[in-house]
Amino acid sequence: MHVNLPASTSTLLVQLERKGIAIESQCRNGYCGACRCKLVRGNISYRAEPIAYLNDGEILPCCATATSDVTVDI
Ligand code: FES
Numbered sequence: 001m002h003v004n005l006p007a008s009t010s011t012l013l014v015q016l017e018r019k020g021i022a023i024e025s026q027c028r029n030g031y032c033g034a035c036r037c038k039l040v041r042g043n044i045s046y047r048a049e050p051i052a053y054l055n056d057g058e059i060l061p062c063c064a065t066a067t068s069d070v071t072v073d074i
Helices: 012-018
Strands: 002-005 037-041 044-046 064-066 070-073
Touching: 002 012, 012 064, 012 070
Parallel strands: none
Antiparallel strands: 002 070, 037 070, 044 064
């Protein structure tokens, strides 16, 4: 499912939760990888570089903020 989110200082996970969209999460801090999803469009940044392994195109919504309007595939 593709979800559009605006640029924000809130993490993508918090934005998804505010929309009532629940995705899997555990550590909420970039360690476990449970929340990983695909970034379809837009730009994000991390407050600190995440530890969890990511494949190309994957992001961690728990510790990423959108720096532009984004579309994520969850
Ligand atoms: S919830 Fe653990 S990396 Fe996002």
